[in-house]
Amino acid sequence: MPPSKLAIAIHKLTSCSGCQLALLNQGIGLLDLLEQVEIKHFIEAGINHFTAEVDIAFVEGSVSTSEDLERVQHIRQRSKLVVSIGACATSGGIQALRNLSDENWLQAVYAKPEFVSSLQHSTGIAEHIKVDFELWGCPITVSQLNHFIQQLLLGSKPKPSGEKLCMDCKRQQQVCVLVTQQAPCLGPVVRTGCGAICPTFGRACYGCFGPSEQPNCDSLANRFAGLGLMPIEIAQRFAAIHSHSPPFKDQYQRWQTIHVREVE
Amino acid sequence: MNNKRTIKLNVPFITRLEGEGALELSAQGDTIEKLHLKIFEPPRLFEKFLEGKSYKDVPDLNARICGICPMAYQLTSIQAIERLFGIKLPKQLVQLRRLMNLGEWIQSHALHIHFLAAPDFLGFDSAIHMAKQHPEILQRGMRLQETGNALMALLGGRSVHPVGLQVGGFGRLPERKRWDTVRTLVDNALPDAKSLIAWTTTLELPDYSHEFIWVSLKHSKQYPINGGKIAASNGLNLTYNSYDKHFHEHQVPHSTAFYSLLNGQDYLVGPLARLNNNYRILPSAIKKYVESLGIRFPNQNMFTSIQARAIEIYFSLYEARKILDKGCPVEAPYVTVTPKAGTSCFCTEAPRGMIYHRYQLDEEGRVIRCTIIPPTSQNQARIEQDLKYSVKKFGLNHSDQTLKFFCEKVIRNYDPCISCSTHFLDFKILRS
Structure with a gap:
């Protein structure tokens, strides 16, 4: 008897649909994966059974509306494990940039904001329900998702890595862009997982995978200042994809409040 | 005869769309009283948070509008900004961008045809349920999709939110070895693409042709992706600068996406619009093959959109092959960039249709204001x-x-990317 398949669901809240592609971009590998998992709910792929009870619910997207909030609570009740996938679900995503402003952005973009319902803030799902595992990344990768599922199938407890991007970049023997180009690379404080693609392309990491374990953001930001970046540039460096994650938000606030005056 | 049936239909999620949307239909007897495509994708407010950001950060932030066509958003903003800064890229770099664009079309169209549309025509709920009975169809689709993704990763590092593009060119040019690997992939995919077009002729495509306006870029020399003029089937020929004089957006209570109209009328953008406008300049080998199968463009049957996508996949591979054959380039990956203040706009052809971006930047190249009009908000009224x-x-x-089921099929012809436009196909019919 083959072991029974894992029942999984893929949910989407406020997001760009890019992390769900970690399933649809598997290529032929998807057919092998379907031998091991049974997809109970995945709207983009045509399977709509929102109330199905599952072993794992993968949730893409942030909570940015009252419907998102209702859905995420409903997902928690019907799933043994809830796994957030991607920047939006883990830290509120790029749309969490509005959390940094006191202004009402809806009114600025929509002529008739009353037609659009939205919460003031965009937040990761762990702020609202218990989350069992987090897969960071903007986007998460095919191998990251498969590795996670294989660990569960083998009965071991997955431990997504929190090591720093610099480690992966060094193992790949890439030339350090911070040292050689004085580029404001976030590698020293960002989680591995992307394959160090930005340094490979000769450019500074901009933090898609979120803060690493024990990130020393103060030091790195000071280094950026030493490279000649203006405070606003340093603040914006940390406020991009994961602006709502505490270590990056702290840096944003630290540098946002430093005003620079030109002196004669 | 039931002559006064009340229709009250409510489909909370229309599946197999990129993003989520709903449809509400009210009818009395045989008269439709209300028909609303409802998009309630939560607003993400890109145009607002881009304000104050440097031109250097705009492409990476913009990619996040859509996971399926991130590059289209990156490149439209990049080209609008380059136009403002007066940057002209050397021809080889323009060709490399085109190569990457072709990759995005291939992967996006292959995803749509096989995962989203094919189940409609073969009588399945989903591609996943289709996998057992039609493994070869799905596998062919996956090979094509992988080839598109490989082209994007060659120049962008990854296919979802690629990192290779920047204002002024690329971060780095590809390695020779990877170039050759991707060339082999493209070679192998060409016969798949040809048989995909032939396969579409075996499908029973309904015909609900009717009059409508279509709009796409049009170019005299090449099938347009990143250049050309805006051409509408009613004879309008526009430059990017005159876009906002003719195209206007408005809001409706049932949708978070804006509705865009051309001089007050609904219009189509996307593969069918593109092929209708540019069929003539397809390579003659492709036209000959398409015609030998009895496929005819231009036409006004939205159900032939699946064929338009298949043809664009074949064309994209054909053209990618030509560019790859010229060999891996070795010149400088980018040109020097000097920011300038001002306003500039640009249009490109995303897989789902024309995109329009406009930016007003300050002298340091920071965004003062911007406007981004994705294809789906243009198709919504249509x-x-x-x-x-x-x-x-x-x-x-x-x-x-x-x-x-019929409404869903009609809607899927447009491959609406609801995440971009602003989420749901929830179906509601009210019969009274």
Whole structure:
């Protein structure tokens, strides 16, 4: 008897649909994966059974509306494990940039904001329900998702890595862009997982995978200042994809409040 | 005869769309009283948070509008900004961008045809349920999709939110070895693409042709992706600068996406619009093959969109092959960039249709204001008009379930990318 398949669901809240592609971009590998998992709910792929009870619910997207909030609570009740996938679900995503402003952005973009319902803030799902595992990344990768599922199938407890991007970049023997180009690379404080693609392309990491374990953001930001970046540039460096994650938000606030005056 | 049936249909999620949307239909007897395509993708407010950001950060932030066509958003903003800064890229770099664009078309169209559309024509709920009975169809689709993704990763590092593009060129040019690997992939995919077009002729494609305006870029020398003029089927020929004089957006209570109209009228963007406008300049080998299969463009049957996508996949591989054959380039990956203040706009062809971006930047190249108009908000009004015509012709006497399925099929022809436009196909029919 083959072991029974894992029942999984893929949910989407406020997001760009890019992390769900970690399933649809598997290529032929998807057919092998379907031998091991049974997809109970995945709207983009045509399977709509929102109330199905599952072993794992993968949730893409942030909570940015009252419907998102209702859905995420409903997902928690019907799933043994809830796994957030991607920047939006883990830290509120790029749309969490509005959390940094006191202004009402809806009114600025929509002529008739009353037609659009939205919460003031965009937040990761762990702020609202218990989350069992987090897969960071903007986007998460095919191998990251498969590795996670294989660990569960083998009965071991997955431990997504929190090591720093610099480690992966060094193992790949890439030339350090911070040292050689004085580029404001976030590698020293960002989680591995992307394959160090930005340094490979000769450019500074901009933090898609979120803060690493024990990130020393103060030091790195000071280094950026030493490279000649203006405070606003340093603040914006940390406020991009994961602006709502505490270590990056702290840096944003630290540098946002430093005003620079030109002196004669 | 049931002459006054009340229709009250509610489909909370229309599946197999990128993003989520809903449809509400009210009818009395055989008269449609209300038909609303509801998009309630939560607003993400890109145009607002881009304000104050440097031109260097705009492409990476913009990619996050859509996971399926991130590059289109990156490149439209990049080209609008380059136009403002007066940057002209050397021809080889322009060709490399085109190569990457072709990759995005291939992967996006292959995803749509196989995962989203094919189940409609083969009688399945989903591609996943289709996998057992039609493994070879799905596998062919996956190979094509992988080839598109590989082209994007060659130049961008990854296919979702690539990192290779920047204002002024690329971060780095590809390595020779990877170039050759991708060339082999493209070589192998060409016969797949050809047989994909032939396969579309075996499908029973419904015909609900009717009059409508279509809009795409049009170019005299090449099939347009990143250049050309805006051409509408009603004879309008526009430059990017005159876009906002003719195209206007408005809001409706049932949708978070804006509706865009061309001089007050709904219009189509996307592969069918592109092929209708540019069929003539396809390579003659491709036209000959397409015609030998009895496929005819231009036409006004939205159900031939699946064929338009298959043809664009074949064309994209054909053209990619030509660029790859010229060999891996070795010149400088980028040109020097000097920011300038001012306003500039640009249009490109995303897989789902024309995108328009406009930016006003300060002298340091920081965004003061911007406007981003994705394809789906342009198609939204057209989808509603198509449904009003097609549902009536199909017949309101069908069961709610049959009507729901028919509407979904019509909508999927447009491959609406609801995440971009601003989420849901929830279907509501009210019969009274």
